[in-house]
Amino acid sequence: MATASADHILIVDDDPDICTLVSRFFEKNGFRVSVVPDGKGLWNMLDQASVDLIVLDLMLPDEDGLVLCRNLRATSDLPVIILSARGEDVDRIIGLEMGADDYLPKPFHPRELLARVRSVLRRTRSTMQPEKTARTHNSNEENIAYHFAGWRLDVPTRQLYTPQEEKVFLSGSEFALLRIFLNYPNQVLTREQLLEYSASKESETYDRTIDMQVSRLRRRLREDSRTPELIKTVRGLGYVLSARVEKVGDHT
Structure with a gap:
């Protein structure tokens, strides 16, 4: 009942x-x-x-x-x-x-x-758990903003801004995935690692969930799925965020 x-x-x-x-x-x-x-x-x-x-x-x-x-x-x-x-x-x-x-x-x-x-x-x-998905170890992390390729992700508000300062809606899973990439810039992350870092691995049935989420995140970042510039596919390995990332407000 x-x-x-x-x-x-x-x-x-x-x-x-x-x-x-x-x-x-x-x-x-x-x-x-x-x-x-x-x-x-x-x-x-x-x-x-x-x-x-x-x-x-x-x-x-x-x-x-x-x-x-x-x-x-x-x-x-x-x-x-x-x-x-x-x-x-x-x-x-x-x-x-x-x-x-x-x-x-x-x-x-x-x-x-x-x-x-x-x-x-x-x-x-x-x-939806940012403290798990970002693998943070200091409360200061919750007060930071990430700057990358002209974009800005504000962690406290979970708000993404374009280089033109337009707000872009992010779902909980999109925010979590983007934050993982921003914590590991210019590093190839396998699907297995992305599932592990997001604490969402359940079974092989959902291994392709990451591909789906990356596709959605690329659309939020206004990427051409055929020739993405920010989140690139590394054939046979996984994905990489190809950008310099700056954390503003991180005092660790």
Whole structure:
């Protein structure tokens, strides 16, 4: 039975049978569940209540789920798992590129969705811990700002600024990943190291999560994915932040 402190899952799907099945199963497993049938219901719910994770169907009556996912990711770091009867690889890749944290084709077993929800929540929360992800050892680190290639990352506010001083939204996982790169500039970091430093490694199933997060971070940094200048791919090894980094306010 769910308690008031239980994780709140929002299901956005217009199929009443799926919503009933999933909500009952999740409630039996200790989650609070809300159900809305469309994008309008999604935004209304987010205005009214705190949500921990969104399960989002792609085929909605009023708005395409991919568009909703993209708009969510532009304004929030809430984890999103996409459901879709379209199980082709191209749809899965597009969904992940739009910012989804996972993708599950229909039909599915509620137990598999439950496992994915728990896994995404664990992974998301671990990457939201800056003291873990940055491997800091001094409280002064929390008062610093990183300057690199004209960009600035302010740690206390978690705000990224362009060379033109425009604010750029970063999700929790994007902030964590960028801070890892900024703490190890001009060093090749393997996917294994990035997973270890972010304290988010779970299984081989999610090893490619880093590639997805790097792709998103490059977009935030306005990089051309074909010829990135800041976060470069080192074939067969991993990634490297190719920039001089200055820590302002670091007195260690």
